[in-house]
Amino acid sequence: MNDIPLRKIxxxxxxxxxxxxxxxxxRNAFGFDVVAYAGLETKVRHEAGYVLKQGDITFVxxxxxxxxxxxxxxxxxxxxxxxxxxxxxxxxRAAFDEAVRRGAQPVRPPEALEDEYGVYETASILxxxxxxxxxxxxxxxxxxFAPGFKPIDPDRYNPSTARPVGLxxxxxxxxxxxxxxxxxxxxxxxxxxxxxxxxxxxxxxxxTEYSALMSKVMQNGTGRIKFPINEPAKAKxxxxxxxxxxxxxxxxVQHIAMMTGDIIKTVRAMRANDVSxxxxxxxxxxxxxxxxxxxxxxxxxxxxLGILVDRDDEGYMxxxxxxxxxxxxxxxxxxxxxxxxxSFGKGNFKALFEAIEREQALRGTL
Ligand code: FE2
Numbered sequence: 001m002n003d004i005p006l007r008k009i010x011x012x013x014x015x016x017x018x019x020x021x022x023x024x025x026x027r028n029a030f031g032f033d034v035v036a037y038a039g040l041e042t043k044v045r046h047e048a049g050y051v052l053k054q055g056d057i058t059f060v061x062x063x064x065x066x067x068x069x070x071x072x073x074x075x076x077x078x079x080x081x082x083x084x085x086x087x088x089x090x091x092x093r094a095a096f097d098e099a100v101r102r103g104a105q106p107v108r109p110p111e112a113l114e115d116e117y118g119v120y121e122t123a124s125i126l127x128x129x130x131x132x133x134x135x136x137x138x139x140x141x142x143x144x145f146a147p148g149f150k151p152i153d154p155d156r157y158n159p160s161t162a163r164p165v166g167l168x169x170x171x172x173x174x175x176x177x178x179x180x181x182x183x184x185x186x187x188x189x190x191x192x193x194x195x196x197x198x199x200x201x202x203x204x205x206x207x208t209e210y211s212a213l214m215s216k217v218m219q220n221g222t223g224r225i226k227f228p229i230n231e232p233a234k235a236k237x238x239x240x241x242x243x244x245x246x247x248x249x250x251x252x253v254q255h256i257a258m259m260t261g262d263i264i265k266t267v268r269a270m271r272a273n274d275v276s277x278x279x280x281x282x283x284x285x286x287x288x289x290x291x292x293x294x295x296x297x298x299x300x301x302x303x304x305l306g307i308l309v310d311r312d313d314e315g316y317m318x319x320x321x322x323x324x325x326x327x328x329x330x331x332x333x334x335x336x337x338x339x340x341x342x343s344f345g346k347g348n349f350k351a352l353f354e355a356i357e358r359e360q361a362l363r364g365t366l
């Protein structure tokens with residue numbers, strides 16, 4: 001299937017209960033700069049929005065301002081979560097028409113939003129659960145984000161006081177879907193967006209005594225956009241994917257992996273900001289050199305910070321996972337540094353899943 005030309009992930013929109021406080025969290029814990037705001041003060045009556053940036057990553061945090069907001073039910077159903085993954089395209093109408101022709105369900109038809117800074121074009125289609133993909137084009141837009149948004153009041157968040165932790169781009173974004181639905185969504189990304197399958201993991205790769213899952217990684221033609229799709233597999237006890245599906249109330253975004261050029265520096269800064277990460281046992285580091293060979297980083301430092309390493313034939317990669325960022329055990333983040341390897345850390349799955357299961361046991365959801 002031919003590609004719909006996609007440039008990159010333009011932004012990720014979260015629908016949250018209190019965007020003002022979420023902005024404070026992503027700024028002061030994850031090091032984002034708050035750059036724009038929409039809300040009552042900018043004549044937007046139904047919702048508040050904050051735009052946060054770090055490197056090439058843009059997050060938009062949106063909260064409804066009353067029970068008349070058409071998306072209100074999301075908060076009851078999901079708690080906070082990712083509502084939309086927006087993809088930058090050269091031609092919004094062409095991308096939308098082609099996606100719908102190939103079977104995508106339309107959510108918002110193409111619109112050209114205008115203000116004094118130009119024209120911002122957008123449209124959206126439905127993906128897994130109630131998660132959407134917007135197509136956006138800002139080639140003719142020079143404003144801070146999109147019409148309705150104004151630069152943040154520097155009295156509130158001064159850019160000179162932002163403390164970035166070195167996150168540069170989104171590496172991949174992972175979907176959790178129901179048991180038996182992974183292949184349906186793999187086919188959807190192939191058919192509708194022209195993605196191809198990069199890797200697949202089955203329950204033999206990814207299982208512990210209790211937890212099992214299957215996963216396929218889909219990517220666009222340029223390889224810049226990667227969406228792994230997970231489904232739970234049969235196991236003795238409830239898997240982390242089932243736990244997610246229960247608490248999110250259906251399929252949705254499980255984690256967002258963000259790339260750094262220096263994971264030690266990034267994780268050290270985030271730990272100093274009180275971000276909670278998963279920990280693996282000390283024995284993981286005793287066996288590390290045998291498993292991955294020589295690496296540039298100091299293993300004692302990796303052990304101190306809880307950073308994991310995996311190697312494939314092209315090189316190695318370093319990664320670490322946060323604990324869920326809300327009370328519901330749903331969305332979490334991955335920090336990743338690639339040194340040649342394009343892998344997703346298969347060699348770490350067992351140690352990681354055992355770490356997740358220890359957390360599940362504490363929650364009584366294993
Ligand atoms: Fe990941």
